[in-house]
Amino acid sequence: MRTFAVIGLGRFGTAVAETLVANGQEVLAIDIDPDKVEQIGDLVTHAVQCDATDERALKAIGIDNVDVAVVSIGEAIEASVLVVMTCMELGVPEVIAKSGTVKQGKVLEKIGVHRVVYPERESAMRLAHALATPNQLEHLELVKGVGVVEMPVPPRYVGMLLRETQIRTHYNVNVAAVVRSHGLDPRVPLNEQDRVNFIPSPDDLLREGDILLLIGHEHDLARFQEEQ
Amino acid sequence: MRTFAVIGLGRFGTAVAETLVANGQEVLAIDIDPDKVEQIGDLVTHAVQCDATDERALKAIGIDNVDVAVVSIGEAIEASVLVVMTCMELGVPEVIAKSGTVKQGKVLEKIGVHRVVYPERESAMRLAHALATPNQLEHLELVKGVGVVEMPVPPRYVGMLLRETQIRTHYNVNVAAVVRSHGLDPRVPLNEQDRVNFIPSPDDLLREGDILLLIGHEHDLARFQEEQ
Numbered sequence A, B: 001m002r003t004f005a006v007i008g009l010g011r012f013g014t015a016v017a018e019t020l021v022a023n024g025q026e027v028l029a030i031d032i033d034p035d036k037v038e039q040i041g042d043l044v045t046h047a048v049q050c051d052a053t054d055e056r057a058l059k060a061i062g063i064d065n066v067d068v069a070v071v072s073i074g075e076a077i078e079a080s081v082l083v084v085m086t087c088m089e090l091g092v093p094e095v096i097a098k099s100g101t102v103k104q105g106k107v108l109e110k111i112g113v114h115r116v117v118y119p120e121r122e123s124a125m126r127l128a129h130a131l132a133t134p135n136q137l138e139h140l141e142l143v144k145g146v147g148v149v150e151m152p153v154p155p156r157y158v159g160m161l162l163r164e165t166q167i168r169t170h171y172n173v174n175v176a177a178v179v180r181s182h183g184l185d186p187r188v189p190l191n192e193q194d195r196v197n198f199i200p201s202p203d204d205l206l207r208e209g210d211i212l213l214l215i216g217h218e219h220d221l222a223r224f225q226e227e228q
């Protein structure tokens, strides 16, 4: 059971604290602003008002006992650097910092932060990637150059058996799962039916609205998508 | 070939424009600040200085010709609302807006924006989820309640054949792919060898450092991870 400190309760810090709590984790929430501390008080394990650049104050609230500290105290790089360094000096095993710019992030990495998060850049890149590949629902990079892609079954395969599509032969891409949109038994409650076929058989019939999970090299996946 | 307008070249807008261009897309970049326009000028198809709340100016630069507009002009909700409405009235088929708070996002949804992005919340939730499930490298939600998870092979399966692990029998989870860390032929260049086995056979030997791609219901995946 790991304990987390979230230092700085802006939108990012607050969402981190909320999600950790929703995932059953213990959270120590810290902010210099008493209103922020009060707003989150009922949600987290402990909420404490504290100037995190004050080393003695951080020590006094027991930051040395946490396993992970997330530092998200806004634009001022000096303050972030100070807080990160203090956490590390007090022995916090893992320190993560939010940064606005890559320049600031590099400074934080130089002083040894374990991970830097760039919210605007990361969500922008995800959005742009999704916009550039609109037929793709989700994408995960398995290892360098190998992707896992979720996409609606292309119209030309509708009505075919999986083996008739010859997707693997033509594209070197594997259909790892099929999400059925149809063929559900109306007499059985929806949440008791398996909508996902984890182990597609060659004789599965592909229907309109089905979703395919594909695994393959990125260029093969791209070629598959372009040719639909 | 879709054309994109990015209105507002803060960190988010700039990263959207850069990523779209990197993905081969046409980008019209717009900002009221001439410095921002100049900085991005070499990268995008067109960069234009313009007050996006000025309907005539937006029309004059041809916003009605784009397929997708991404609006990321900062904190002022009134300005964002105005720009979103103008884009929609001028016939832009898809309008996406960045928002800081869920409250602002709801206003934008009410006026018909097709999608709202919350960079701080979304990246915070991703970080927190990753922190709460540290043995998981990547996670994708296939459909509600069904996940695709990438994780290192648990120590107790090292040295076993895939079928000996009985992962499917015990956990109702499918091993959809295995990323080999070993067993590569040192005489063959790395980039010519297939590190990923898309179609794992029951007789594959699992080695230390291998990575498994698992598909299953979330509660089964969680149980699998907890029991390792």
Ligand SMILES: Nc1ncnc2c1ncn2[C@@H]1O[C@H](COP(=O)(O)OP(=O)(O)OP(=O)(O)O)[C@@H](O)[C@H]1O
Residues within 6 Å of the ligand: A007, A008, A009, A010, A011, A012, A013, A030, A031, A032, A033, A036, A050, A051, A052, A053, A072, A073, A074, A075, A079, B120
């Ligand atoms: N020295 C400090 N010690 C503790 N908390 C601090 C300190 N300095 C700033 N904070 C808190 O950090 C929080 C985040 O700061 P701010 O809202 O300026 O940053 P932000 O990075 O823009 O936030 P967001 O996460 O919304 O993007 C605020 O609640 C602020 O009170």
Ligand SMILES: Nc1ncnc2c1ncn2[C@@H]1O[C@H](COP(=O)(O)OP(=O)(O)OP(=O)(O)O)[C@@H](O)[C@H]1O
Residues within 6 Å of the ligand: A120, B007, B008, B009, B010, B011, B012, B013, B030, B031, B032, B033, B036, B050, B051, B052, B053, B072, B073, B074, B075, B079
């Ligand atoms: N009416 C407008 N028309 C065009 N551009 C505008 C307008 N108002 C603001 N902008 C531009 O939008 C950009 C983003 O604004 P700002 O940096 O305030 O927002 P932000 O949402 O905090 O950005 P970030 O993406 O870095 O989080 C700025 O470059 C600004 O010049």
